[in-house]
Amino acid sequence: MKIEEKLARNKFDIDREVHIQVDEEKCKACESKVCLYACPAECYVLRAEGHVTFSYEGCLECGSCRFSCDKGTIAWVNPRGGFGVCYQYG
Ligand code: SF4
Ligand code: SF4
Structure with a gap:
C-alpha cells in the first residue's frame, strides 16, 4: 500500500479552533520556505509570486513545521x- 493510500484512511474531526497559526505576512520575506518540504500533509502551499498559504484541516500533528521554521512564524x-x-495505521 502506498503512503498516499495509508494517509487517505486517516479520519479527521476538525476543530473550529485553529491549532496552528502562521503569520503569512512574515512568510513573504522568508527565502528558505522550508515548511513546504517539512510538512508531509502539504498544509503549506506555494502560491503565485512566492506567497505561502497555510491550512490546518489536514494536519497530521507531527510537529515538523514547528521545528523546521527558523523565523518564529x-x-x-x-x-x-x-x-x-x-490514525488508521498508528
Ligand atoms: S519556513 Fe516559516 S517563515 Fe518560511 S514560509 Fe514557512 S512558515 Fe513562513
Ligand atoms: S504539524 Fe506536521 S502535518 Fe501539521 S502542519 Fe505541521 S508539518 Fe504539517
Whole structure:
C-alpha cells in the first residue's frame, strides 16, 4: 500500500479552533520556505509570486513545521481533546 493510500484512511474531526497559526505576512520575506518540504500533509502551499498559504484541516500533528521554521512564524499547539487526526495505521 502506498503512503498516499495509508494517509487517505486517516479520519479527521476538525476543530473550529485553529491549532496552528502562521503569520503569512512574515512568510513573504522568508527565502528558505522550508515548511513546504517539512510538512508531509502539504498544509503549506506555494502560491503565485512566492506567497505561502497555510491550512490546518489536514494536519497530521507531527510537529515538523514547528521545528523546521527558523523565523518564529508558527504558533503551534495540539488540537483540543477529541479533535484532530485519528490514525488508521498508528
Ligand atoms: S519556513 Fe516559516 S517563515 Fe518560511 S514560509 Fe514557512 S512558515 Fe513562513
Ligand atoms: S504539524 Fe506536521 S502535518 Fe501539521 S502542519 Fe505541521 S508539518 Fe504539517
